[in-house]
Amino acid sequence: MQIFRKLPLLNLLRKPVRSVILLCLAAVLSFTVFGGALMVSSLRSGMTSLKERLGADIMVIPEEAAEKKNLEEIVLQGQTGYFYMEDTVTEAVADVEGTGQVSDQIFLASLAASCCSAKVQLIGFDPETDFTVLPWIRRSYSGELKKMEVVVGHDIVSDEGDTLTFYGTDCIVAGKLTRTGTSYDHCVFAGADTIRELTRSSIGRNLNQFKEVDPNHVISCVLVQTEEGADIDEVAKRIEASVSGVRAVPTSGMIAGISGSLLGISHIVRVMTAVIFLLAFLIMMIVFTMLIHERKREYALLRVVGVSRVSLTRSVMSEIVMVCLAGAAAGVLAALLIQILFVRALQGTLDMPMLMPGAGSVIAYMVLSVLAVAAAGILSSFWNVNRVSREEIGLALRRER
Amino acid sequence: MEVRAQQIRKEYIRTSRDTNILTAVASCDFLIPAGQVTVIHGSSGSGKSTLLNVLAGILHPTEGKVFYDGMDLYAKRDEKLSGFRNLHIGYVPQGRSAVSSLNVLENVKLPYALYEEDGSSAALEMTERFGIRDLCEVMPDCLSGGELRRMAIARALVRKPEVIFADEPTGDLDDENTKTVLDSLRQLAKEGAAVLIVTHEEEAFTYADRIFSMNAGKLSQESCRPG
Ligand SMILES: Nc1ncnc2c1ncn2[C@@H]1O[C@H](COP(=O)(O)OP(=O)(O)OP(=O)(O)O)[C@@H](O)[C@H]1O
Ligand SMILES: [Mg+2]
DSSP states (O other): OOOHHHHHHHHHHHHHHHHHHHHHHHHHHHHHHHHHHHHHHHHHHHHHHHHEEEEEEEEEEEEEHHSSSOOHHEEEEEOOOOOOOETTTHHHHHTTTTEEEEEEOOOOEEEEESSSSSSSEEEOOOOOSSSSSSHHHHHOHHHOOOOTTTOOOOSSSSSSSEEEEEEEEEEEEEEEEOOOSSSSGGGGEEEEHHHHHHHHHHTTSSSSSOTTTTTGGSSSSSEEEEEOOOOOHHHHHHHHHSTTTTTEEEEEHHHHHHHHHHHHHHHHHHHHHHHHHHHHHHHHHHHHHHHHHOOOOOOOHHHHHOOOOOOHHHHHHHHHHHHHHHHHHHHHHHHHHHHHHHHHHHHHHHHOOOOOOOHHHHHHHHHHHHHHHHHHHHHHHHHHHHHHHHHHHHHTTTTOO | EEEEEEEEEEEEEOOOSSSSSEEEEEEEEEETTTEEEEEEEEOSSSHHHHHHHHHTSSSSEEEEEETTTTGGGSSOOOHHHHHHHHEEEEEEEESSSOOOOOOHHHHHHHHHHTOOOHHHHHHHHHHHHHHHHGTTTOOOOOOOHHHHHHHHHHHHHHHOOSSSEESSSTTTOOHHHHHHHHHHHHHHHHTTTTEEOOOOOHHHHHHHHSEEEEETTTTEEEEEEEO
């Protein structure tokens, strides 16, 4: 290739210090844009996955549980509380006017440590009536759950075919669920038969206090889908009125709550991203302006030798675009790496479900961020480059000779 | 190719005692004939570089026109004018003039590179002639003033242009290199080029066909070699 065409590259390679500074600037810029976008969209898809998990309109739990535990944590973060009531509640709830599908679940705590260091939560659901867990399980596991088979959350370190022991009883892992970004990722799911078996073996280990409830007829909560057109709040009130000792919690209120704080966080992230981007953009503009003016005489020399205004502009701009693209690519990769490494920690700090978007959207975000930085580079310098290339050669040549 | 300036005048806007305008070159006609070496000398600040730039097509005159073989130089569009400069004009600027991220050889062959030509052999020949062959791979930052100057001259002459402008071409050079440079310019004039040298060196006068002096923007002819 001829040296004039190679000039932008040579300028970068043969002035390493300057190039590294420019690269860093571009990297900061793309890091912010991409990191911000990734975070906002992780929060969003965390939220979406949460909503999907939470197909129920109303959650019915024992009265004392509603006081004991933060309801939002139970419902939204999937943090199971350990509270129990009689399974007659299910039928009673189903009889209330306005309820559609009704299904109960039981939450058990287990120290079964063959798989995990932390306490594992067992969630038992009734495959006959379930409408929240199964659709989700269907995505990663297509078979029927047989007796003594369980499906594990994404973060449980067991794979299909492994054996997990709870209260001395063995269960086979039949499948593993996709990530949700919530505490459900640490849960183990089992069908009604299996869970009854486990409940029985757990008695006497003093883990789950069923109190006066018969362990063969114990449940933790009833999930309710209201009939089409029914007023959810009304139905909840009716349930509380006709079934004694329970609280009926409409989930939409909670989702609205968490949506609100999610919006808040997304907003903060967006504003911060914008501020950092603007600052980096300004710095970039200053640096490019200095750089371009410092090289005025050199540009004039090229013009004397026969470089036209257009080719000079093209040459300088391609140098800038090159450095922006390279820096931006580095920044984007760094952001991706950090996000992958620290997404759990972030999720913990923000106390929000976070779920990385799929590879396709991540790649799209990456490409868009890199392009955005290249565009910022062009925007921040084009005016100056154009001005310098238009300057009268005879005058520009007088600089610092 | 001959260069003819018609009633050119150049003013700068500059605040001084009672006026805002400095006439760097007072209105004059001027001819650089093909095949001859024309020398301009004069005190510092008298307007020599300004005149040279106007003639070379890189500084618009306030008034007047510059013709290259009858073609109005400043009427050309930038794209055309740039190509014309590349092919026909050799320009040695006053002071240092290196493209800092190109090594010596790349600097010298730059005029060829712009239009996708190689020019390596011509460039090597030039470095040989001006004694910088051993420095071909060296970056300009590491060169002495004289070496840089010879590099700039080599670059200006590499395409064997028909019109050559040299602003203090021998400023940093020793006697031997001064002679080489002036010999080369003389030689190109003999081959038909129009050569204009701005200089302080008395030495250059012996190579000149015509000598002009410049004083506060006013040009006057001092001598003309017969023939
Ligand atoms: N851009 C400018 N704006 C205002 N005045 C200028 C500008 N460029 C040059 N001048 C003035 O014009 C005059 C002529 O300058 P020029 O560079 O042509 O002189 P010169 O004869 O080449 O001097 P030297 O021998 O020192 O190179 C000087 O007085 C200089 O200060
Ligand atoms: Mg001068």
